[in-house]
Each structure stands twice: as structure tokens, then as C-alpha cells.
Amino acid sequence: MASTKHSGRRAGQHRSLKARGAAGWAAASAAMAAFAAPGAFAQTPSPLGEWQYSAGIPLEKMFAPQPLPDWETRIGIGSTFEPRYDGSSRYHMLVGPSLDIRYKDLAFLSTGEGLGVNVAQGQNWRASIAAVYDLGRRGHDDPQHLNGLGNINPAPEIKLAAEYVVSKNFPLTFRTAITRSIGGSNGWIADLGAYMPMPGSSDTFFWFAGPSVTFADSTYMNSWFGVNPAQSAASGLRQYDASAGLKSAGFGITMIWFVNKHWFVTADGALKRLLGSAAASPVIQTKTGGVCDISLNYQF
Numbered sequence: 001m002a003s004t005k006h007s008g009r010r011a012g013q014h015r016s017l018k019a020r021g022a023a024g025w026a027a028a029s030a031a032m033a034a035f036a037a038p039g040a041f042a043q044t045p046s047p048l049g050e051w052q053y054s055a056g057i058p059l060e061k062m063f064a065p066q067p068l069p070d071w072e073t074r075i076g077i078g079s080t081f082e083p084r085y086d087g088s089s090r091y092h093m094l095v096g097p098s099l100d101i102r103y104k105d106l107a108f109l110s111t112g113e114g115l116g117v118n119v120a121q122g123q124n125w126r127a128s129i130a131a132v133y134d135l136g137r138r139g140h141d142d143p144q145h146l147n148g149l150g151n152i153n154p155a156p157e158i159k160l161a162a163e164y165v166v167s168k169n170f171p172l173t174f175r176t177a178i179t180r181s182i183g184g185s186n187g188w189i190a191d192l193g194a195y196m197p198m199p200g201s202s203d204t205f206f207w208f209a210g211p212s213v214t215f216a217d218s219t220y221m222n223s224w225f226g227v228n229p230a231q232s233a234a235s236g237l238r239q240y241d242a243s244a245g246l247k248s249a250g251f252g253i254t255m256i257w258f259v260n261k262h263w264f265v266t267a268d269g270a271l272k273r274l275l276g277s278a279a280a281s282p283v284i285q286t287k288t289g290g291v292c293d294i295s296l297n298y299q300f
Contacts, residue, residue, distance in 0.1 A: 046082060047272035047291040049212030049252045050161075050191035051175040053112040056208065058163040059171060059197075061105060062124055072102045078266070078295025084141045086224055087274060087284025098295050114159060124165040132157045134184050137224070145285060148235030152223055155184030172196050173210075187220025189247070195254075207255040218244040225281035242277040249273055267294045 060068065076098040084090045101109045107117050108130075116130025136152040161177040178190045195210030221242035222228075232239045252270035259265065273279075274287045 047250055047252075047270045047289045048268060049193045049195075049210065049250055049270060050177045050214075051173070051193035051195045051210060051212060052252045052254050052268055052270065054161070054163070054175065055195060055254045058124065058126055058165050058173060062165060062168060062171075068105060070104050072100075073300045074098075074100045074297050076266075076295045076297030078293055078297075080291065080293035082291035082293075083289045085137045085146075087278070087281065087286065087289070088142055088145070089285035090142055098297060113161075116159070124167070125163060127162040128160075130159045130161070132159050132179070134181055136184050145283075146235075148233075148237075149227070149231050149283065153184050155181050155186075157181050157184075181220070185220045185223035187223060188217040189220050190215045195252075204258045205256070207253060209251070209253045211249070211251045213249045214247045215245060216247045218242065221245075221247065221277060225278045225283050227282060237282045240280075240282055242281060246276045247278050248275055262298055262300075264297050264299065265294065266297065268292065 077096070078098055079093055079095045081091055081093050084092050097111070099109065099111050100113075105118065105121070108128075109115050113128075114130035114132035116128050118126050118128045120127045133156045134154060136154045137146070138151050139146045139149065157179050159177055159179045161175065163173060163175045166172045166174075172194060173196070174192075174194045176190065176192050178188065180188050191212055191214045193210060193212030195208045198207045198209050201207065221244060225240070225242040227235070227237045227240040229239055231237070250270055250272035252268065255267045257265045257267075269290070269292045271288065271290045274284060274289075278284070279287045
């Protein structure tokens with residue numbers, strides 16, 4: 001899928017969800033765990049929470065009724081409607097492929113999680129390292145508001161992530177991801193989130209929901225939200241020094257529909273509110289942004 005920070009989903013076995021209560025949660029988790037979240041090309045700031053890019057992965061091993069196959073492959077195509085950049089009031093539609101390939105619960109290649117490996121893991125947790133990249137921000141994304149601010153160039157990134165599931169009876173999942181840009185913003189960003197399988201799932205429909213918060217260092221914040229003297233003179237915006245700390249908070253929903261055991265449809269939605277010095281930046285037009293995406297996928 002062609003949006004910022006989305007990943008190709010992993011479709012699981014088409015299994016029954018007739019159980020109720022904790023057992024029903026477990027069954028829903030097992031099926032939904034078959035997905036990594038929405039598909040995308042990069043890790044540009046997005047209203048989606050970090051957990052939505054890997055939703056269900058740590059639940060898969062915990063609830064799967066049988067050992068996972070050595071290779072798991074899903075491909076698809078999708079579209080995303082989202083802000084042109086963080087804090088923009090203008091939106092655009094992106095369309096592109098999604099891909100998710102996993103080998104023995106060890107290595108993965110995903111359009112959202114990137115190219116990486118699980119460096120440590122247990123029955124209800126995992127830690128990974130991956131190479132991803134950021135699309136940056138171009139002045140032509142919004143000439144009226146970005147003129148004179150220069151570009152934030154596309155750049156590779158290294159991401160360290162960890163996930164933890166409380167228990168089978170209470171499958172609340174926590175995720176944290178710390179990302180370092182090598183070029184581009186040249187900064188650090190950390191995302192903390194949690195999600196839970198929601199009631200109302202069936203044998204063909206499953207969904208997750210949860211909140212997230214994002215922190216960033218001063219280098220990252222000034223790249224995206226600061227205005228230095230040269231930029232101020234060129235753009236007419238007041239000088240502004242963005243400080244490190246809390247950047248945003250949001251809430252998201254991820255949904256999956258099975259058409260049959262091979263074909264499935266995914267959809268995601270999220271709202272994010274800029275906070276702290278990001279919210280006071282003269283660069284932004286709105287503090288609140290939203291995103292929605294949908295994709296059609298095939299599992300082998």
C-alpha cells in the first residue's frame with residue numbers, strides 16, 4: 001500500500017470464532033494475529049499508531065493451533081487517504097502495493113515493518129530490529145505553506161521495536177518502537193501504543209483498537225516543526241525553536257474481513273492530535289489529523 005508507515009498484512013487460517021469471553025478473544029487474536037498491519041512505502045509521520053503496522057503479530061504464536069509454516073507470504077494492493085505532511089490541512093490519496101514475507105518467525109520483509117529480524121522472543125513477546133525509510137517532506141507538497149522552508153529529504157532509518165502480550169485470557173498488547181533517521185530529519189522518535197482484540201468478531205471479521213503516544217528529540221522536532229532564521233526570512237514565518245518531548249497522541253482501529261481462505265480485505269482508521277511544541281509550531285495548519293486506508297490482499 002502506498003502510504004506512510006503501513007505494512008502488508010499477514011492473513012491467517014480461516015478458523016471458527018464460536019468461543020465466548022476469553023476463549024473468544026483468543027480465537028479472534030489467533031486469526032487476526034495472522035496480519036501485520038496496513039501496507040505502505042515508508043515511515044513518514046502518519047496519524048496511524050505504530051501498533052497498527054504490526055497488529056496481531058505477537059498474538060499469532062500464542063494462539064495458533066498448530067506450528068506456523070516456514071514461509072508466509074501475502075501480497076496486495078491498497079490506497080490511503082491522509083495528510084500531505086504532519087500538521088497539514090490538505091489531504092491526498094496514495095495507491096500502491098503491499099507485501100509481507102516472513103520466514104520461521106525470524107526474518108521479515110514488509111512494506112510497513114521494513115526488512116528486519118526478530119532478535120529475541122518468547123511465547124508472548126518479541127524484540128526486532130529493522131531497516132525502514134522515511135519519505136521526508138517536499139516544498140511542492142504544499143507550496144503555499146511550505147515555501148521557503150526547504151525539504152526534509154528521504155532517508156533510511158533503523159527501527160528497534162518490542163511487543164508484549166499480557167496473557168491469553170487478557171490479550172492486551174503493548175508495543176514500543178524507537179526509530180533513528182540516518183539523514184533526513186536526523187532525529188530520534190519513539191512511539192508507545194497498546195491495542196486489544198474487540199468484541200463482535202466472527203469467523204469472517206476481526207478488529208483491534210487502541211491508543212498511542214509519540215515522543216521525539218529536539219533534532220527531529222526542529223526538522224519538522226522548527227523555523228530557523230534563514231527559513232523565517234525566506235518564508236515569512238516567525239522564528240520558532242521546537243523542543244524535545246511529547247509530540248502527539250492518537251487512537252486507531254484496524255479491521256480485517258476474510259473473503260475466503262486466500263483473499264482478505266483490511267481497513268484502518270486513526271486520529272492524531274499534535275501536542276507540545278509541535279502543536280504551537282507556525283509550520284502546521286491543524287493540530288488534528290486523520291487517515292483511512294483499505295487494501296485487498298492474497299495469502300499463499
